[in-house]
Amino acid sequence: MKTIKFITAMLLSVCLFIGCNNENENVKALSKIEVKAQPEQAATSETQVAENTSPDTEIVFTGDEIVSYNGKTGEIILIFKNTENPLAVLRHFNDKLEFYRNETFLFSLKSKIVSDIESAVYNEPVLHYSTLEGDKYYIRDGYPWGITLDERVAMGTNSERKTNAEKILSGWRLFVDELKKEGKYIEN
Numbered sequence: 001m002k003t004i005k006f007i008t009a010m011l012l013s014v015c016l017f018i019g020c021n022n023e024n025e026n027v028k029a030l031s032k033i034e035v036k037a038q039p040e041q042a043a044t045s046e047t048q049v050a051e052n053t054s055p056d057t058e059i060v061f062t063g064d065e066i067v068s069y070n071g072k073t074g075e076i077i078l079i080f081k082n083t084e085n086p087l088a089v090l091r092h093f094n095d096k097l098e099f100y101r102n103e104t105f106l107f108s109l110k111s112k113i114v115s116d117i118e119s120a121v122y123n124e125p126v127l128h129y130s131t132l133e134g135d136k137y138y139i140r141d142g143y144p145w146g147i148t149l150d151e152r153v154a155m156g157t158n159s160e161r162k163t164n165a166e167k168i169l170s171g172w173r174l175f176v177d178e179l180k181k182e183g184k185y186i187e188n
Helices: 002-026 046-051 086-090 149-154 160-167 169-181
Strands: 033-039 058-062 066-070 075-078 093-101 104-109 126-130 136-140
Touching: 033 169, 058 086, 058 093, 066 169, 075 136, 086 126, 093 169, 104 169, 149 160, 149 169, 160 169
Parallel strands: none
Antiparallel strands: 033 058, 033 093, 066 075, 093 104, 126 136
16 A cells, blocks of 8 residues: 555656756746847936046847847847837937846947938947838948948948947857847848
8 A cells, every 4th residue: 555655756756857857948938138228318417517437237138029130130129018119219318228138238330220311320220210211120230221230340441330339249249149049030
């Protein structure tokens, strides 16, 4: 009788152990990428201006909101859970978007978002929102006439845009490697 109870207990333990392992395999791993920026209100605080301190940054989006990044075109597809329009979310933040992986800073983009109607010239990497190209977002080496960061670095001629793209190259490559691991990087 003791043998039957022992065997039954062992079988239940094995079934429970196998069931727990299957549940762990079905849980989707969260992205390791976070993009942070300063909220608009925080940057205009009179106290911070007087004290010359910078406000805390907030998470704008994570890698979970990145659907894909196309290495050839520079297009990044974002879908935010709380709104259909990423532009509405991005407008609540100032200046730079800072990219992190596992809470380690990788690089920043010059402006939170640059649209087709900008009259300024940016010679640093930017997040570009284009209505002319069908309401799409791009990470480019500058604005206007920006190209992908990888294309800029590969070009033989020296320029301010190439120098600025090379400054963030090591962090950029870690970002791309993480997107590849997560199956979000498109090469063509």
